[in-house]
Amino acid sequence: xxxxxxxxxxxxxxxxxxxxxxxxxxxxxxxxxxxxxxxxxxxxxxxxxxxxxxxxxxxxxxxxxxxxxxxxxxxxxxxxxxxxxxxxxxxxxxxxxxxxxxxxxxxxxxxxxxxxxxxxxxxxxxxxxxxxxxxxxxxxxxxxxxxxxxxxxxxxxxxxxxxxxxxxxxxxxxxxxxxxxxxxxxxxxxxxxxxxxxxxxxxxxxxxxxxxxxxxxxxxxxxxxxxxxxxxxxxxxxxxxxxxxxxxxxxx
Numbered sequence: 001x002x003x004x005x006x007x008x009x010x011x012x013x014x015x016x017x018x019x020x021x022x023x024x025x026x027x028x029x030x031x032x033x034x035x036x037x038x039x040x041x042x043x044x045x046x047x048x049x050x051x052x053x054x055x056x057x058x059x060x061x062x063x064x065x066x067x068x069x070x071x072x073x074x075x076x077x078x079x080x081x082x083x084x085x086x087x088x089x090x091x092x093x094x095x096x097x098x099x100x101x102x103x104x105x106x107x108x109x110x111x112x113x114x115x116x117x118x119x120x121x122x123x124x125x126x127x128x129x130x131x132x133x134x135x136x137x138x139x140x141x142x143x144x145x146x147x148x149x150x151x152x153x154x155x156x157x158x159x160x161x162x163x164x165x166x167x168x169x170x171x172x173x174x175x176x177x178x179x180x181x182x183x184x185x186x187x188x189x190x191x192x193x194x195x196x197x198x199x200x201x202x203x204x205x206x207x208x209x210x211x212x213x214x215x216x217x218x219x220x221x222x223x224x225x226x227x228x229x230x231x232x233x234x235x236x237x238x239x240x241x242x243x244x245x246x247x248x249x250x251x252x
Contacts, residue, residue, distance in 0.1 A: 006080045007228070008032045008072075010063050010121055011090030013040030015192035016142065016220050020087055021045075023221035024228070025052035032076055034061045035090065063090050063117030073124035082132040085228050086125035088118045089142040091160075093194065096153035096203045107156050114160035122171060122182075129180045136179030136232050140224060141168045145188040145240065145248055152203045172237060181235040183227055188242030190217045204247065213245035 041058035
C-alpha cells in the first residue's frame with residue numbers, strides 16, 4: 001500500500017492539486033506540497049496532516065524555473081531519499097481571447113508553467129526514479145479535455161495540453177526499462193476556483209454564453225488515488241474524468 005511511499009504534487013496550494021495532495025496524505029503517502037505561494041502550501045499541508053497518516057511537507061517552487069526545480073528535487077532526496085509518485089499538476093490558463101489579441105508574454109507564462117514546468121518536474125522525477133533503489137515510480141500528468149477538443153479562444157492553454165499528451169506517451173515508453181509508469185488524467189469541469197466561471201456562463205463554439213455542468217473536485221482525487229494505487233506492472237495510460245452533462249461528447 002501507500003504507507004511510507006513518497007509523492008510530489010505540484011500546484012498543491014489550491015484546487016485540484018490541493019485536493020489530490022490531501023487525499024494522498026490521507027492514504028498514507030508522505031507528500032510534498034509544492035507551488036509558488038508558501039503560505040497557501042503551509043495551510044494546505046497543515047489541514048492534510050490533521051486528517052491523514054502521511055507526512056505533508058510544503059516547499060515553495062516556481063516550476064517554470066529550472067534552478068528552483070533542481071533545488072526542489074535535491075530537498076526531496078535529502079528529506080526522503082526517494083520519490084515514488086509525481087502528480088504533475090501545476091497549470092494556468094487565460095481568458096477567452098483570439099490569437100491576435102493574446103499578449104506574447106501571456107503565451108510565455110502559460111507555456112512556462114503548463115509545459116516547461118511539467119517537463120522540468122518530470123525530468124527531475126524520472127532521474128530520481130531511475131537511479132533509486134528499488135528502482136521505479138509513477139508519473140501522472142494533468143492533461144485536460146482541451147487535449148482533445150479546445151474551447152474557443154484558448155490557444156496557449158490548448159497547445160500546452162496537447163503537448164502534455166506527447167510528454168505522457170513518450171515517458172510511458174522511455175520509462176519501461178526503469179519500471180517508471182506514466183499516465184495522464186484529463187479533467188473536465190471539476191469545481192475549483194479556476195472552473196467557477198462555468199457556473200455563471202462561458203463561451204461556446206456556436207458563439208453562445210452558457211452555464212455548464214460541474215463536478216466535485218473529490219471525484220478527481222478519487223481517480224488519481226486509483227491510478228497511484230496500481231502496482232508498477234499496470235498503468236492507466238489515459239483517464240477522462242468529467243462532469244457527466246458538460247458539453248464535450250458529440251456536438252455539445
